[in-house]
Each structure stands twice: as C-alpha cells, then as structure tokens.
Amino acid sequence: MKPGPEISVAVVPVAGLGTRLLPATKSQPKEMLPVAKKPVVQYVVEELGRNGVKEILFVTGRTKTSIENHFDPDHQLIRNLRESGKEDLLAELDYEQTEVKFFYTRQRLQRGLGDAVRCARRFTQNRPFVVALGDSIIGLESPTNVVSAMTRIHRESGAACVVAVETVSPQDINRYGIVEPGGDGAEFPILGLIEKPPVGSTSSRLALVGRYVFSPSIYGKLDQIQPGVGGEIQLTDAIQLLLEEGETVVGVRLPGTERRYDIGNFESYFETFVEFALRDPDLGPGLRKRLLERLVEDH
Numbered sequence: 001m002k003p004g005p006e007i008s009v010a011v012v013p014v015a016g017l018g019t020r021l022l023p024a025t026k027s028q029p030k031e032m033l034p035v036a037k038k039p040v041v042q043y044v045v046e047e048l049g050r051n052g053v054k055e056i057l058f059v060t061g062r063t064k065t066s067i068e069n070h071f072d073p074d075h076q077l078i079r080n081l082r083e084s085g086k087e088d089l090l091a092e093l094d095y096e097q098t099e100v101k102f103f104y105t106r107q108r109l110q111r112g113l114g115d116a117v118r119c120a121r122r123f124t125q126n127r128p129f130v131v132a133l134g135d136s137i138i139g140l141e142s143p144t145n146v147v148s149a150m151t152r153i154h155r156e157s158g159a160a161c162v163v164a165v166e167t168v169s170p171q172d173i174n175r176y177g178i179v180e181p182g183g184d185g186a187e188f189p190i191l192g193l194i195e196k197p198p199v200g201s202t203s204s205r206l207a208l209v210g211r212y213v214f215s216p217s218i219y220g221k222l223d224q225i226q227p228g229v230g231g232e233i234q235l236t237d238a239i240q241l242l243l244e245e246g247e248t249v250v251g252v253r254l255p256g257t258e259r260r261y262d263i264g265n266f267e268s269y270f271e272t273f274v275e276f277a278l279r280d281p282d283l284g285p286g287l288r289k290r291l292l293e294r295l296v297e298d299h
C-alpha cells in the first residue's frame with residue numbers, strides 16, 4: 001500500500017468553557033493557565049511544532065482572545081525589554097519566532113468537542129490532520145514524539161483514525177473517553193469506544209488522552225451522530241461510528257516514560273503545576289527544599 005500524504009496540519013480546540021476550573025476561568029481561558037512558567041497551550045503548540053506540524057488552527061470561543069495575543073509577535077515588548085536592559089528576558093519570547101503558522105476560527109455555540117472539530121472542515125479540506133486538545137500536556141521528562149508516531153501509523157496503515165491512550169485509575173473512567181483494545185502491544189486495533197462511562201461499567205481503563213489523527217472521513221460521521229453525553233456532539237461517538245462502518249481505528253499507548261497532564265480539573269492542575277515547577281532548572285531545587293521543609297512542619 002502506498003503511504004498517505006505527510007501530515008502537517010493540526011486543529012487545537014480551545015473553545016471549552018472550563019467550568020470545572022471556576023473561578024480561575026471566569027474571564028480567562030483554561031488553556032492560558034500557567035504551568036510553571038508557561039501557559040498550558042504553549043506546551044501543546046511546542047509539542048506540535050516538534051512533531052512536524054506546520055499549520056495550527058485554533059477553534060476558539062468567547063473569552064479566548066488572550067490565546068491569539070499570546071502567539072502574536074510583540075515587537076513593542078521586545079523593544080521595551082531591550083531598552084530597559086532586560087536582554088535576559090528576551091529568550092522567554094523565543095517561542096514567538098516559531099515557523100508554525102497560526103489560524104483561528106470560532107465555535108459560535110458550545111455544542112461539544114465533536115462540533116468544535118467540525119468547525120475545522122473548511123481549513124483542513126481533504127487533508128488528514130492532527131487534533132490536539134489545548135488543555136492537555138504530554139511528556140515532562142523528555143519531549144514527546146507520540147504525535148509523530150501516530151501520523152506515521154496513520155500514513156502506513158490506512159487507518160481512518162489513530163488515537164493516543166493511557167491507563168487511568170478505575171474511579172477516573174467517567175472523566176474520559178474509554179477504548180476497548182484489541183491487543184496488548186504498544187499499538188493495537190480498537191474494538192469500541194465509549195464517552196465517559198459510569199465507574200465500574202467497563203473492563204478497560206484505557207483513556208483517550210487528547211491526541212488524535214484523522215482522515216477527512218471523520219467529518220461525515222460528526223454530521224451523522226446525535227448529541228451524546230452532556231447533550232454535546234462527542235468526538236468519541238463519531239470515532240465509534242467510523243468503527244461501526246468498517247473503518248480501522250488504531251490505539252497508541254503513551255510510552256512508559258510519558259504521562260498526560262490534564263488541566264481540565266483542579267486536582268490534576270495542582271499536581272501538574274507542582275511537578276513542572278519542581279523540574280524548573282532555576283527555581284525547582286529551591287522549591288523542592290522549601291516544600292520538604294513545609295511538609296515536615298505540617299506532619
């Protein structure tokens with residue numbers, strides 16, 4: 001089989017309301033919450049850039065303009081830093097010089113993740129594309145290449161969809177899309193998917209982590225499905241429909257050295273912040289020391 005085209009387009013949905021993170025997200029996007037020194041979405045964009053993505057379409061919504069501002073080069077700020085002798089801070093703005101091109105479209109009504117992806121149709125046209133959720137960071141120890149692995153599998157296998165997964169604890173399955181695997185290797189065919197099943201209702205604990213590769217055929221399925229969990233158009237349901245219509249969907253496990261950091265709720269946001277702050281080369285060692293002292297005092 002001839003491999004499919006290179007995949008260099010990604011869709012990053014950032015339109016969600018972030019209600020699980022109120023009041024922090026009342027007037028700012030959850031994707032702009034800082035994790036150590038950077039906003040969450042900057043980690044996602046840097047990950048995509050390292051994995052061969054050249055164009056990113058953000059699907060935005062109300063209160064999301066700060067994301068657009070964050071990725072615009074700010075010449076005034078650069079000039080101010082130079083003139084006031086703060087050259088050392090200029091390196092912090094290097095991400096603005098990325099070769100990735102940014103595009104924006106707006107999801108006018110909150111109809112769910114599947115509907116947000118549908119907003120990308122005119123942009124991606126008949127090209128295969130990556131979807132990366134703007135509230136999930138993958139990696140930590142070393143830069144992840146899971147998206148490159150997924151795009152390679154998509155090109156070589158002829159699958160309509162490739163998804164990244166990781167095992168979650170039994171009490172967390174109702175927070176995620178859960179897949180039924182058809183094998184226990186690093187890559188496997190998926191036999192079924194269900195969005196946010198009740199705790200205890202599935203034999204699998206393999207959860208979708210917010211990285212997907214799609215052929216354009218996903219759009220037809222998004223048009224066909226009815227609203228699902230929460231009354232929303234669910235991306236997971238459209239992938240299930242691909243399967244039911246005989247398409248192949250492949251799952252890729254995150255390697256053991258990688259984890260997904262979910263910034264969708266305070267519990268994992270707090271943990272993520274602390275983990276990333278502890279690994280900051282300048283400030284991490286001091287923070288570790290003070291945290292240990294505090295923990296001993298509290299004990």
Ligand code: G1P
Nearest residue numbers: 113176177207208209210236264
């Ligand atoms: C979405 C998807 C879900 C996936 C999760 C990953 O849920 O619907 O299948 O497991 O992202 O973060 P949300 O977090 O938008 O509720």
